[in-house]
Amino acid sequence: MLAESKFSYLCNGCGLCCRDKVITLSPYDVIRIARADKVSTGEAVARYTLRRGSLLRFLPDGRCAALAGPRCKIHPGRPLACRLYPLGLERAPGADGHTCVERFVRLEPAPGSLGIYGAAGTVADFLEGQQAAPYLDAVARYYPLVGKFRGRVAATVDFERVEPREFWRRAAREALAETNYDPNPLIDALFDPDGLGCGRASAEETAVAHVAALAETAAWEHDGAIVAAAAVMLATSLGYAPGEV
Ligand code: SF4
Known part of the structure; x- marks a missing residue:
């Protein structure tokens, strides 16, 4: 419709x-x-x-x-x-x-x-x-962050040595696991903007500060697997299929 x-x-x-x-x-x-x-x-x-x-x-x-x-x-x-x-x-x-x-x-x-x-x-x-x-x-x-996360993955993972499809499959498994998932500070930050210091007077202002803080947090993250799982989680949370990251 x-x-x-x-x-x-x-x-x-x-x-x-x-x-x-x-x-x-x-x-x-x-x-x-x-x-x-x-x-x-x-x-x-x-x-x-x-x-x-x-x-x-x-x-x-x-x-x-x-x-x-x-x-x-x-x-x-x-x-x-x-x-x-x-x-x-x-x-x-x-x-x-x-x-x-x-x-x-x-x-x-x-x-x-x-x-x-x-x-x-x-x-x-x-x-x-x-x-x-x-x-x-x-x-x-929030959606443009998915591209920024993907860019950070490309900058931190050597895909000459790591098989890309298996890497992203593992990221999707990790992002969508209901239990026993690895600690991931970037995923935690996705759903806790107040914990990241982004709480503002309105929800909209909070979201603006949150998007900026997430971009900066991802830019400092050196573990590509953490950023990739967060990218899948973010895309899924915004209504996209995990394979569309
Ligand atoms: S499922 Fe129903 S009770 Fe739960 S948040 Fe949505 S509207 Fe509220």
């Missing part, structure tokens, strides 16, 4: 959509969650996420960790995926390598959901109602 495609959705607050999901978080999602819950980004990672901050945490009974009864505790800072639901967003790198191409898909409703689908507006109207723009802007702000 495109921005002008007919679409509308009325949420009736049943909470059924907030169960048993896999929801990827971007660094900006974590900033917004933290600000809505009035905690630091490090605390938000501990409370609401898995896989080093990159996935929303769901409890063993299937409920999202942010669900209180049928209500979202962090509603003003809910992640982009929750704002878009029941639409999904597919991204691919643009031809210039710096921008991205976006396409929306309609997701299946949760079983028993009381939400009402319609065609009273457009996808663009729906996104506006969900105040999704700052989240989409943040993806565009």
Whole structure:
């Protein structure tokens, strides 16, 4: 679906959509969650996420960790995926390598959901109602870091001696591991801008400072494997396939 495609959705607050999901978080999602819950980004990672901050945490009974009864505790800072639901967003790198191409898909409703689908507006109207723009802007702000990380990998790894495909496969395995992953200060920094000293008055200012600090941190990192895993993690957290790094 495109921005002008007919679409509308009325949420009736049943909470059924907030169960048993896999929801990827971007660094900006974590900033917004933290600000809505009035905690630091490090605390938000501990409370609401898995896989080093990159996935929303769901409890063993299937409920999202942010669900209180049928209500979202962090509603003003809910992640982009929750704002878009029941639409999904597919991204691919643009031809210039710096921008991205976006396409929306309609997701299946949760079983028993009381939400009402319609065609009273457009996808663009729906996104506006969900105040999704700052989240989409943040993806565009963070995405060029993937290229910078890749550049740092090229500068630190001798691909005459290291087989590139196996190197990047290992980076993807490391980035996407749920447990037993190696310490990676750059991945930690991706989801904890406050810990990196980037906390600012607004989420947007925090994101701007965070992107600059991440670029500088990566520029000083001499272990290409650390930077490569962080590149895969960042790309995935922004909605790209790991193989698109
Ligand atoms: S963050 Fe809020 S809206 Fe998103 S799944 Fe959890 S409870 Fe639902």
